[in-house]
Amino acid sequence: xxxxxxxxxxxxxxxxxxxxxxxxxxxxxxxxxxxxxxxxxxxxxxxxxxxxxxxxxxxxxxxxxxxxxxxxxxxxxxxxxxxxxxxxxxxxxxxxxxxxxxxxxxxxxxxxxxxxxxxxxxxxxxxxxxxxxxxxxxxxxxxxxxxxxxxxxxxxxxxxxxxxxxxxxxxxxxxxxxxxxxxxx
Amino acid sequence: xxxxxxxxxxxxxxxxxxxxxxxxxxxxxxxxxxxxxxxxxxxxxxxxxxxxxxxxxxxxxxxxxxxxxxxxxxxxxxxxxxxxxxxxxxxxxxxxxxxxxxxxxxxxxxxxxxxxxxxxxxxxxxxxxxxxxxxxxxxxxxxxxxxxxxxxxxxxxxxxxxxxxxxxxxxxxxxxxxxxxxxxxxxxxxxxxxxxxxxxxxxxxxxxxxxxxxxxxxxxxxxxxxxxxxxxxxxxxxxxxxxxxxxxxxxxxxxxxxxxxxxxxxxxxxxxxxxxxxx
Numbered sequence: 001x002x003x004x005x006x007x008x009x010x011x012x013x014x015x016x017x018x019x020x021x022x023x024x025x026x027x028x029x030x031x032x033x034x035x036x037x038x039x040x041x042x043x044x045x046x047x048x049x050x051x052x053x054x055x056x057x058x059x060x061x062x063x064x065x066x067x068x069x070x071x072x073x074x075x076x077x078x079x080x081x082x083x084x085x086x087x088x089x090x091x092x093x094x095x096x097x098x099x100x101x102x103x104x105x106x107x108x109x110x111x112x113x114x115x116x117x118x119x120x121x122x123x124x125x126x127x128x129x130x131x132x133x134x135x136x137x138x139x140x141x142x143x144x145x146x147x148x149x150x151x152x153x154x155x156x157x158x159x160x161x162x163x164x165x166x167x168x169x170x171x172x173x174x175x176x177x178x179x180x181x182x183x184x185x
Numbered sequence: 186x187x188x189x190x191x192x193x194x195x196x197x198x199x200x201x202x203x204x205x206x207x208x209x210x211x212x213x214x215x216x217x218x219x220x221x222x223x224x225x226x227x228x229x230x231x232x233x234x235x236x237x238x239x240x241x242x243x244x245x246x247x248x249x250x251x252x253x254x255x256x257x258x259x260x261x262x263x264x265x266x267x268x269x270x271x272x273x274x275x276x277x278x279x280x281x282x283x284x285x286x287x288x289x290x291x292x293x294x295x296x297x298x299x300x301x302x303x304x305x306x307x308x309x310x311x312x313x314x315x316x317x318x319x320x321x322x323x324x325x326x327x328x329x330x331x332x333x334x335x336x337x338x339x340x341x342x343x344x345x346x347x348x349x350x351x352x353x354x355x356x357x358x359x360x361x362x363x364x365x366x367x368x369x370x371x372x373x374x375x376x377x378x379x380x381x382x383x384x385x386x387x388x389x390x391x392x393x394x395x396x397x398x399x400x401x402x403x404x405x406x407x408x409x410x411x412x413x414x415x416x417x418x419x420x421x422x423x424x425x426x427x428x429x430x431x432x433x434x435x436x437x438x439x440x441x442x443x444x445x446x447x448x449x450x451x452x453x454x455x456x457x458x459x460x461x462x463x464x
Contacts (some may be wrong), residue, residue, distance in 0.1 A: 063443050066415045077443050080411075081259070083214040086190075091212045092443050094256050094411045095219070111214050161416075 003145070004119030005031050005068075006185065007112050010151070011038035011107035011127030013155025017175055018125070022055035022073070024183045027055060029071045029147075031185075034084075036076040036108040038101050038127065040125035048075060063091040076103035083111035099131035113142040124169075125169025125176070126158030136163040147171045149178060188221050192231050193257055194297065199235045203242070206249050207301055207394055210420035216259045219252045235372055245261035253320045255411065258288075262442050265410075267352055268459040274416075277405055283312040286404045286431075287386075288393055289412030290316035292329025296386050297378055298347075303367050305348060305359075314398045317391035325389050330378030334369055335433060340376060341369075344412060398431045406432055412440040418448065425450040429463065437462045 010018060018035060020183075025033065038053035039047055053060045061077040067176035068074070069099065070089045082103050083091040105124075111131065112120055122139040124132050126149055138144055146169040151157035152173040173181060193216060196433035199207045224231060239247045241408075260266050275281045283303075287296050296316050303309040320323045325396055332340075345364065351357040358407050363369065367378045391399045393412070407428050425446055428438055437460040438447070446454055446461055 050245065061443065062447050064441075065418065065445075065447060080443060083218075085214050091214050092411075092414050092441075093212075093215050093218075094414070094441075095215070095254075107218070111218075175369055 002029055002119065003185065005112065005116045006121045006123065006182075007034045007109060007139075008123045008125065009036045009109060009127075009132050010125030010133070011101075011102040011105075011129060011130075011156075011159055013126030017149070017178065019051065019054065020175075020179055021182050022057075024179065025056045025073070025185075027057065027071070029185075031070050032068050032109070034076070034082070034112065035059070035073065036082060036103050036105050038103075038105075038129075039078055040071060040132070041068065041161060047078065052094065053142035061068045062092075064090065066090045066153045076108060077104075081107045083107065084115045086115055088115070095118060099129050101129070101131045104135075105135070106135040106138075110138040113138040113144055114145065116142075118143035122146050123182075124148045124160055124163050126154035126156050126176075129158060130155045132159055133162045133166050135168045136169070140167050140169075145170050147181065149160045150174045155165065188217050188224070189234070192225065192234065193217055193220065196231065199238055200245065200271070201247070203224045203239060204249070205395065207243075208252070210394070210417045210423075212415050212417060215415050216252065223248060223251050236452045237315070240355070250322050253318075254323060255291045255415075257291045257403075257411070257456065259340040259457055260347045261356060262341055263294070263346040264382075265459045266298065266343075267438065267440065268308065268349040269299075270302055270347065271353060272458040273307060273406070273439075274303065276435070277307075280405070281311065283308060283406070283422060284402050284404045284433075285312060285314050285406045285408065286400065287314070287316040287407045288318075288404075288407065288428075289395055290318050290327060290388070290392065291320070291323045291343045292332070293324070293330065293355065294332070294388075295408060296327060297330065297382060300382050300385060301344075302307065302364075309341045313402070314386040315389070315402065315404075316386045317389045317399055319390065321390050321393045327386075328383065328388060330367075330383050332376045334374050334376045393427070394420065398427065403431055403433045403436075405436045406439070407432060407436075408439040410439065411444070413444055414441065415422065422448050422450060429453060434463065435446070 057073050059073045059075050062074045081093040084089050148160050148169040150172050151161045154160050188461050214225050290296050303312050348361050369376050389399045439460045
């Protein structure tokens, strides 16, 4: 099954890795990429700008109902949950936080798993809470591929450890291997 | 709990046949999520839930309420409130009165934000504030004006940003005390709006999906943020028409930061600042 979408989730300790990943995408990237990252309320401003600084493709917070297109990088907007509808549009929601998080990785990953099924590639990075565990399980349940950052290599290992406890990922990789992996996409 | 698309359909049909509520044009994913959560919380299968709904109107009301709860904050997205403060509300200064509608007001934080801002601009006295929601329980919270404090500490930062600071003039600071509008009680963990603000807005139960304008007024400003994200494209257009038909010339509509007017009504508005102005 060829990859139809890449989703990346992370929290504390993931920011620098995401920055490096964003430098890797070629302009003819054939799939959409989604970033679902926790951010501190204080750094709501300037987050998108910082991610864009060295990114090879523009990173943008989508509007509700926007059509998903290949080669685009979508960043879950701050203070919203992001979901994907069957008709390949983005849906946003302000329903309650999940694991004290909005956007929540569980919410987003589950909805992407439902739409892309075996075509989904999910990447879980460093983080300090258990958001993402249920979402990663959903990706697997729907036949998707799961790559998790090696907890020993994480700045904060809670998020990846928790996900690995529930789901056997396809690969557990260090940052340098993750970079290699993504550059081969 | 995993819910399939045919389950959602069965739920929509059951609710529709037992009541006036119609979720056919809601965003699939949000509806699915909320229904899953309801089943999980109540430890019910969908079949049992639907059976119970058919037998019990009160339960149906409760489920509808669970599905239609939206969260809202005091001065969410300060940039929007800055725009209201400096670009939008001053346009109504010369009018003898200002009419504002908050459809889908939920627990009322936006209504209070608006009242505070209007008061700082000296416009509150001549403003008529109307608020509505499908869900009477959340409107009851709005009428009481009492919120959890601990989860909402960001409220004070937002207040500072919108009311005390002026991002357009360096180093300006308005020393407005919180106690002018609300009191924080840390032991009880609540933030309580001052009494004089509770009687100003008119709250009415209203279903955006099917009801006409409940107030019989034409509005200068409609502020409806993060409500239409739960509606599909067709229903959004229906709502835009309802808004447009009840807006005065030069009036404006404020949507959520990530919401936009798509489709046939886009050409009927000018997007300026953080708002849609009726042409």
